[in-house]
Amino acid sequence: MPPIERDEEQPKTARPFLLASGRELSKSTVFYLLHFAGWIAIGALSFATDLATKGLRAAALENLAWTTVGSALTLGLRSFYRRFRSIPRSYAQYGLICLLLSIMGAQVWYVVSKSLTGLSYLLLAHSPNLTPLFVAAAQADAAASWWMPIGYWLFFTVILFAWSSLYFGINATLDLENERANVARALKLAESARLRALQSNLNPHFLFNALNGIATLIRERDVTAASAMVDELSVFLRSTLQRLNSPEIQVAEELQLIKQYLRIQSFRFGERLRSVVVADPEALDALIPTLILQPLVENAVRHGILPREEGGSLWVSISKDGQTLVVCVEDDGPGLDHSLVNAVGVGLANSKDRLSALYGSSAQLTVGSRTAGGGFAVVIRMPFRRALGATAPEPSQALPA
Numbered sequence: 001m002p003p004i005e006r007d008e009e010q011p012k013t014a015r016p017f018l019l020a021s022g023r024e025l026s027k028s029t030v031f032y033l034l035h036f037a038g039w040i041a042i043g044a045l046s047f048a049t050d051l052a053t054k055g056l057r058a059a060a061l062e063n064l065a066w067t068t069v070g071s072a073l074t075l076g077l078r079s080f081y082r083r084f085r086s087i088p089r090s091y092a093q094y095g096l097i098c099l100l101l102s103i104m105g106a107q108v109w110y111v112v113s114k115s116l117t118g119l120s121y122l123l124l125a126h127s128p129n130l131t132p133l134f135v136a137a138a139q140a141d142a143a144a145s146w147w148m149p150i151g152y153w154l155f156f157t158v159i160l161f162a163w164s165s166l167y168f169g170i171n172a173t174l175d176l177e178n179e180r181a182n183v184a185r186a187l188k189l190a191e192s193a194r195l196r197a198l199q200s201n202l203n204p205h206f207l208f209n210a211l212n213g214i215a216t217l218i219r220e221r222d223v224t225a226a227s228a229m230v231d232e233l234s235v236f237l238r239s240t241l242q243r244l245n246s247p248e249i250q251v252a253e254e255l256q257l258i259k260q261y262l263r264i265q266s267f268r269f270g271e272r273l274r275s276v277v278v279a280d281p282e283a284l285d286a287l288i289p290t291l292i293l294q295p296l297v298e299n300a301v302r303h304g305i306l307p308r309e310e311g312g313s314l315w316v317s318i319s320k321d322g323q324t325l326v327v328c329v330e331d332d333g334p335g336l337d338h339s340l341v342n343a344v345g346v347g348l349a350n351s352k353d354r355l356s357a358l359y360g361s362s363a364q365l366t367v368g369s370r371t372a373g374g375g376f377a378v379v380i381r382m383p384f385r386r387a388l389g390a391t392a393p394e395p396s397q398a399l400p401a
Contacts, residue, residue: 027174031078036071042159043067055133061124062137065116073109074163077101081167098164106156110148117141207237209298213268229267236260240291247358248287250387251318251325255279258293258316265301272311273301279318286325287385288318289354296329296351296378304333304376320384327380335374348378359383 043063050059084097121138124130148156210233217226239257243249255277262275293316305312315330348367355363363382370377 035074038163039067039071039074042070053133054137055131057124057131058134058137061120062117062141065120066113069109069113069116070159073105073112074160077105077160077164078167081164085168085171094168095165098161098168102157102160102164103153105160106153107148109156109160110152111146114141114144114146207233209302210264213264217267225267229264232260232264232267236264243290246290249290250284251279251286251288252284254288254290254293255284255318257291258297261294261297262314269301269305269311273305273314274311275314275316277316280320283318283320283325283384285387286320287387288325288327288382289358292351292354292380293327293329296348299348299378300329300331300333300376304331307334321381323384325382325384327382328377330370330375330377332370332375335369335376351380355380355382 043066046066047059047063050063053059054062080101084094118141121141124134125138210229214226214229214233217223217229236257239260243253243257258277262273262277266273297314297316300314305314313332315328317326317328317330319326348365352365355365359382363380365378365380367376367378369375
């Protein structure tokens with residue numbers, strides 16, 4: 001019986017209810033389902049109560065008329081309440097209006113249902129095989145006063161007031177849920193926009209360094225290397241732009257992007273840059289934030305390898321630890337100190353923000369020394385989730401750049 005429907009001033013395209021089965025129902029459909037289900041339940045209960053004293057036919061006749069009029073009356077109240085709710089009022093005003101309409105509606109309900117019942121008894125008066133219970137019920141109905149007894153008035157009023165209270169209560173709850181859903185959608189859109197902004201910050205920074213490297217090669221008149229670097233840069237940027245709107249990609253795709261990135265850097269640093277990428281085969285089809293490795297690898301190259309004349313080594317490893325995906329980026333550079341942490345702070349903060357946006361507290365990024373003798377290591381731990389329906393390529397476990 002509880003009524004639910006869309007306010008008249010709300011847009012007709014109001015968001016429908018999504019059932020567990022995936023089926024969508026409009027608010028109007030839900031209202032009619034609950035409304036008629038409630039009245040059928042009340043009518044069935046009243047019928048069961050009258051069955052012993054009035055017999056099958058009389059109990060069915062009286063309760064059918066009673067519930068039909070009650071259902072029609074509350075549908076009329078619904079039309080009024082829809083307009084009444086369009087102007088915000090206090091709960092006390094809502095309650096007072098509902099009570100007054102319930103008191104007046106009770107008398108209307110009684111008179112109309114009694115008229116229908118009396119007419120039905122007259123139409124069936126000459127039917128054969130009338131039972132004594134049916135005759136007694138007809139006589140009792142004919143003798144009943146047209147003015148509702150106090151007990152009936154109280155009973156009818158309580159039902160109408162309960163229906164009205166459910167109407168306002170359920171609709172107020174649905175309005176609150178709709179507001180919460182709207183806020184949640186707005187927050188989700190804002191978080192998505194923030195995530196895309198964080199992700200888009202990667203390319204300008206890297207592009208500046210790459211162009212600077214190309215310019216250096218041109219000044220050194222190494223045209224072949226500069227041309228090859230431009231080609232690799234074009235491939236890398238095309239690959240990243242295609243994935244810019246994807247918060248997550250497969251580990252195998254991320255490794256290919258890192259391989260392209262390291263190939264570009266190899267044109268600048270040559271044999272000074274030694275790198276190895278290692279990934280567990282079972283982790284290749286796991287999901288990982290798009291380009292989460294690029295700023296970490298770039299920090300390792302810039303601060304761990306570039307400052308030394310002899311260069312250095314870089315290791316990237318991705319493994320599965322139970323239900324956790326573990327990503328490590330390490331170098332054998334000067335190690336952890338305050339100046340290095342400050343230098344790489346922007347990239348680390350960006351990566352932490354992206355991990356927080358995607359996984360909340362389920363992901364952690366930690367930094368530290370690679371070994372007791374030095375080096376720098378960044379370790380990311382995030383939930384292990386496989387890409388549904390995706391087939392990862394089969395790169396070798398060790399992918400030298």
